[in-house]
């Protein structure tokens with residue numbers, strides 16, 4: 280690590296850490312958040328839901344297994360910046376395509392290493408979500424402060440339109456009878472893979488596609504994807520989801536898609552003090568009584584208060600750490616959603632049954648079962 284330049288991490292509350300530069304030399308800002316996963320750094324960095332955020336990995340050794348291009352969760356690295364403890368310049372995996380240093384540099388991602396991530400995460404846990412800036416360029420305190428003040432507040436920020444596909448594309452067997460119109464709000468590849476593996480033909484549409492255009496695909500069902508930003512700033516997607524609910528076709532939403540579906544059903548969302556980001560979050564399936572260990576990445580949540588005051592939407596899953604809403608379904612419609620990530624990648628596979636549930640729903644719709 281001798282050849283690395285110095286770098287600075289400055290938090291919005293004035294807390295300053297010094298470390299060494301990793302990735303591209305530069306300056307970057309975003310909302311700082313932490314992921315507690317012990318593995319899967321590449322999948323985390325390429326998850327479009329992290330767009331606009333600086334990620335801290337609490338796992339203390341990062342980079343030691345390099346990167347493999349086929350393991351990206353989207354076409355490019357999406358995080359705004361990276362904070363780690365021990366960064367490995369060398370990697371050991373015979374199938375690796377690249378070192379993490381080269382991978383980040385090629386993707387123009389600026390990061391900082393040799394940070395006491397335990398102290399930093401404790402600090403953020405106590406103070407709540409906040410913006411931060413990383414710089415490995417020579418910047419005065421004043422320059423850093425100025426750059427930091429330019430970083431937008433995550434509250435009220437619409438980000439899906441920056442990461443959603445520009446063109447439609449398809450995944451899976453085009454001869455399949457089960458066709459899903461996917462609204463891409465910032466989708467992870469493993470969601471599409473999980474649907475295609477179950478025989479589903481998916482067509483992925485840009486975030487702002489009209490219902491009319493979605494229907495031209497003649498879909499059996501609809502999927503609302505994960506993605507970055509504040510769901511309450513996405514009136515266009517909420518409107519789409521409302522119109523789709525009227526059609527009463529099978530519909531499944533994950534994470535941001537879950538929040539959009541909840542808003543379309545008249546519920547509200549809120550910004551969490553600290554989000555949930557990691558691979559071992561326990562969730563109770565309230566209908567089966569089972570516990571599943573889930574992969575999570577969200578900083579907003581569906582508010583319980585309105586949920587308790589109505590009868591149309593049922594809570595199906597509860598987060599066992601903080602009792603927040605982890606899943607819902609519409610009582611008289613074929614729409615359901617979860618706040619966590621059944622596709623994991625990275626993470627445990629306990630929740631994959633939700634894809635089976637969606638496919639079953641669509642088979643019923645087609646009278647195939």
Ligand SMILES: NC(=O)CC[C@H](N)C(=O)O
Pocket residue numbers: 328504505506507508509510533534535536576577578579580
């Ligand atoms: N993974 C996601 O879809 C995240 C949803 C939303 N951007 C949040 O932070 O809560």
